[in-house]
Amino acid sequence: MKVPFSPPFIDQDVINEVLSTLESGWITSGPKVKALEEEVCKLTSVSHTVCVNSWTSGAILVLKWFGVKEGDEVIVPAYTYSATALAVIHCGATPVMVDINEDFTVDTSKIEQAITNKTKVIMPVDIAGWPCDYDAINELVNAPSRIKVFNPESEKQKQLGRILVISDAAHSIGATYKGLQSGNLTDITIFSFHAVKNITTAEGGAICLNLPESFNNDEEYKLMKLFTLNGQNKDAFTKSQAGGWKYDILFAGLKVNMPDICAAIGLAQIRKYNDLLLVERERVARRYQNFFSQYSFFQLPILEDKERKSCFHLYALRINSISEEKRDLIIESVTKTGVSVNVHFIPMPMLTVFKDRGYKIEDFPIAYDNYSREISLPIYPQLTDDEVDYICTAILTSYKKVIQSND
Structure with a gap:
């Protein structure tokens, strides 16, 4: 797929x-x-x-x-x-x-x-x-x-x-x-x-x-x-x-x-944002939440609390206790299944234009920690439930593959 x-x-x-x-x-x-x-x-x-x-x-x-x-x-x-x-x-x-x-x-x-x-x-x-x-x-x-x-x-x-x-x-x-x-x-x-x-x-x-x-x-x-x-x-x-x-x-x-x-x-x-597009994005996000909440090694994004509600632009999944290098290996494995994922974002101090201006990622430890463990999953109205389930399986399988091969 x-x-x-x-x-x-x-x-x-x-x-x-x-x-x-x-x-x-x-x-x-x-x-x-x-x-x-x-x-x-x-x-x-x-x-x-x-x-x-x-x-x-x-x-x-x-x-x-x-x-x-x-x-x-x-x-x-x-x-x-x-x-x-x-x-x-x-x-x-x-x-x-x-x-x-x-x-x-x-x-x-x-x-x-x-x-x-x-x-x-x-x-x-x-x-x-x-x-x-x-x-x-x-x-x-x-x-x-x-x-x-x-x-x-x-x-x-x-x-x-x-x-x-x-x-x-x-x-x-x-x-x-x-x-x-x-x-x-x-x-x-x-x-x-x-x-x-x-x-x-x-x-x-x-x-x-x-x-x-x-x-x-x-x-x-x-x-x-x-x-x-x-x-x-x-x-x-x-x-x-x-x-x-x-x-x-x-x-x-x-x-x-x-x-x-x-x-x-x-x-x-x-004109159809609130009644269709936003509703469908939430459907996808909630389906991800239901799946990944079963596993303690995944850190789920917050979608809603007493004060805020997301518009579900990205599903920013993080993986606990993992290095940037292992995260990259997981992405490589997921990509081989046909699922396109992304990372949001590479912190600005890691980019050449800002490093050349003296910014250092060491000064922003939480930014780096979030980045090093984050994988953005597909989320858009056209995704079917079967496709979401396929993505979930691809992430879980790739995680286990990378972790087990490095243990």
Whole structure:
């Protein structure tokens, strides 16, 4: 049996939505993007969403909007995909990495220790669709002692008056924390709509605005929309209307807008997300839980507790008392059965671009421990129960094969 890791969900509704875009004669940013923004707002209960062409470009846009520059610091977990820190580097600032908790969420106590008068932003990451402890993070940035050391330099920083919290929710659309949807938990949330995500636009992302009362979210939405189009005061759709050719460039923006042809895919998916796609992902995750809970040598991911519920983006299985080398042998064995698995993630300090900047994995022991024992299993709506059972058997058999051959 061949089981791919994460194929996109493409049904007839997706195909029809894309075809309608092609037939409309309008494929770049236009009405489909606006409709997707409205659907994200509806799902998350935020007032404004800006769609962009990737999570990474969305993060760069927000950091630049906030005035993050050379000499500034942005606190990020060491355990995340490289884009979290690369976005900071692209703005000229320094990513300050901190360790994580055993459940993959960033360690708030480490954040507190890392804050300096150069800290402009904290960017927690919801690994696998599991939300961070946002109350603790939000309380931290609003503490009088932390506000006192905040050194605002840009107009937006002075307007906020404290460290900005950006949720890296690339994995967590549809997750909940204390009854609130992801997207509605921090000042700004950025989702990813990459091909492997719960909702995809092939490539894409969305910025959800939840700024405090000192901001007019409607005005910030309009500003960020300009930012996605090189700072141009008219989008291509407006310019195409009769007499609408004349435009101005108001500031040095970016070119990171999402096109309608991509938005169409996500639009068809998000309309059935809560009632179908999320339900089916949970079915797969619960079936894994039922199987792996029988064995003490597996460490299961948390799917739900009294405060949080995952959106089941990844099933991050860990294996107790095993080395990185043995984990790799297990993956090799599983792959031979036709099952594609993955690892999320290689901690950033282990990657050349960050090692060359002086980051050391030895400074992040929990991040390394989680990584060294983790295997991400396939989880998507199209998986049948028989396929899930086959994956479970492949993991168990490969585990026993590797452990027994090394005993």
